[in-house]
Amino acid sequence: MTFFSKTAVMLLVLATAACTNPDRFGGGAGGAGSADGAGLNGGGAGSASDPSSPLFFNQTIGDRVLFAVDTSTITPEGRTILDGQAQWLLTNADYRAVVEGHADEQGTREYNLALGQRRANAVREYLVSRGVPAARLQVTSYGKERPIQVCSNESCYAQNRRAVTVLSFSAITS
């Protein structure tokens, strides 16, 4: 009985996490969110003020850090966010994460994939340096394939040059 209710809660958490993360493009289901926090008012998985909820991680701490053009250096603002992420991941040891690196459209496709990997890896290394077990963190890169802002100027590019820490419960297979 305990097992079932725990499973149910986990599923609910997963579902909520999936639909609140704008970078989760699940299997072509058209699940691309348009803006951070759009359509968030479900209660099941806790709220952004509940420090153990993925919502708290995604919104209150911040699930992403941004990068300057063609760099993978973590900025001071980024460090603050990643310190919060590391703390959260250490407290909530059941979670794993995939760090997804992204680039803006100003670059060739292959280079941007490699650049996104560099960014995601920089985030992973920072989190590991703050004590998060490396085994819980994987990295991938979408290059310039998944912009969240669509205009063709720096205001959008700055938002697209990002690395997003995407939480999950289950073991990650690749």
Next chain:
Amino acid sequence: MMKRILTLLMALLLAGPVLAQSGPLRLTITDGVIEPITFAVPSFEAETPAAQQAASDISRLVVQDLAGTGLFREVPAAAFISQVSSFAQPVAFPDWRAINAQALIVGAVTVNGDQLVVKFRLYDVFSGQELGQGLQFAGTVAGWRRMGHKVADAVYGRITGEGGYFDSRVVYVSESGPKDNRQKRLAIMDFDGANVQFLTDSSNIVLAPRFSPNGDRVLYTSFESGFPRINVLNVSNVGRQQLQTAAGEMAFSPRFSRDGRQVIYSLSNGGNTDIYRTDLGTGQHLRLTQTPSIETAPSLSPDGSQIVFESDRSGTQQLYVMSANGGEARRISFGEGRYGSPVWSPRGDLVAFTKQNAGRFHIGVMRVDGSEERLLTSSFLDEGPSWSPNGRVIMFSRETQGAGGTSSLYSVDISGRNLKAVPLQGGASDPSWGPLQP
């Protein structure tokens, strides 16, 4: 009489065509300004009643292929003095000279059931002789376009002395949906945008398909697992197999070796991207670059001895050439800006690339030692060049700016002339031009 004098005057004025008067019809493709060869294609004869439509369609396609190169100019049927009603009938050369048609193509089509045969003859009008011999191609009625392309390839070959590129296919990424939720699927088309077929659905991001040298397989990058991985797809049965990649690694930017047995590609691990080679038969891996920088977009020389690739080891993306077995690399790009996605030409003399400079993107070519750089295009975002089988034309992706930006395929001659969009429904990117079909 007046017309004759005009014709003669024109012939004297045009440097290229004059040569056609004194020797056999021949167009030498150079990078200089080319005066197109004029040609006439009377509608092909239908030798069976059922061949009427195919005869008309095929002759129109031959015209479209040849005129589409920019190297040939059609003399329209309205100018014809004599008509060709039969394939066997002797050619009235004076009538074709009078309208200044340097080349004349006559043909005939037979249809029996679903089988189609097309035959043609090419005449050098000013020397009054046949260029090459009559030739025929057999296929199916449904495959009539291929028959037309084969006639056009043969004509192109006889006049230029080089291989054609009409009976070839291009594998690419078909795109739909808005920029922030773009759906991508692999597709294959004839070089001119006809006969589009989809090879995958759009449930996962797919990128940069690359034909095998004989066109039987396609390498591409798929996000099926959430991590970029390389798949090998069999074109005829759409069967797929994944290149073995360790957990935590990303594999992308693959190309076949010239024998189709090996794959060169990029592998990323721990923020570092290097170039590797894997034997598809044995699964054996070999690491070809060892630097902490980004090395990607490898492309082999036609003789298989060297690899051109991009690297940011100098601080920005530049082009380098190294041995196919790795080792010391020499930089070949030295102009302003960044250089990426290099592709070695099928002739071995040039490298095509994407150049990014001062907020613009260009497709360009340079010699393999980096000299004689020429930019062929300029736009908000041009990238990913792919060579035609004869190394005369480059196809690439062009993306438009802004929230409604979409990607299309374009082609351009290596002279920089004849830039045009490939007519396709919907968005398209990452073309890979396959070989001439057998």
